[in-house]
Amino acid sequence: xxxxxxxxxxxxxxxxxxxxxxxxxxxxxxxxxxxxxxxxxxxxxxxxxxxxxxxxxxxxxxxxxxxxxxxxxxxxxxxxxxxxxxxxxxxxxxxxxxxxxxxxxxxxxxxxxxxxxxxxxxxxxxxxxxxxxxxxxxxxxxxxxxxxxxxxx
Numbered sequence: 001x002x003x004x005x006x007x008x009x010x011x012x013x014x015x016x017x018x019x020x021x022x023x024x025x026x027x028x029x030x031x032x033x034x035x036x037x038x039x040x041x042x043x044x045x046x047x048x049x050x051x052x053x054x055x056x057x058x059x060x061x062x063x064x065x066x067x068x069x070x071x072x073x074x075x076x077x078x079x080x081x082x083x084x085x086x087x088x089x090x091x092x093x094x095x096x097x098x099x100x101x102x103x104x105x106x107x108x109x110x111x112x113x114x115x116x117x118x119x120x121x122x123x124x125x126x127x128x129x130x131x132x133x134x135x136x137x138x139x140x141x142x143x144x145x146x147x148x149x150x151x152x153x
């Protein structure tokens with residue numbers, strides 16, 4: 001079972017997602033079985049933020065003084081899923097997801113789900129520094145997205 005604790009410090013998120021917690025709970029329920037961890041308790045936090053906050057975090061933790069779409073902070077470098085495991089934190093920028101501002105809500109949600117999955121895989125120690133790792137991560141992202149999007153759209 002996956003438990004995601006959703007927090008927000010950006011008002012814009014409420015205009016697009018009426019109940020953020022329920023939305024992300026539904027996304028996680030749509031994950032393929034191997035990412036559901038059915039006999040375990042996996043938890044992480046999600047902060048829905050903005051460019052200003054994410055730029056600050058990006059600078060503090062990655063020495064990159066610019067905003068980005070998402071940051072993932074795995075709790076440990078090499079994860080071992082036990083009965084109860086906290087896997088880390090994700091921060092997503094509203095400003096990145098909400099471009100263009102006049103996009104349809106369906107497109108907004110699809111972009112959000114894709115980037116959320118990307119961040120989730122980083123918490124599980126997936127990476128894309130090498131081309132082989134990139135291909136492996138992209139394959140998993142597509143697999144999860146296909147499973148999720150059929151259940152939430």
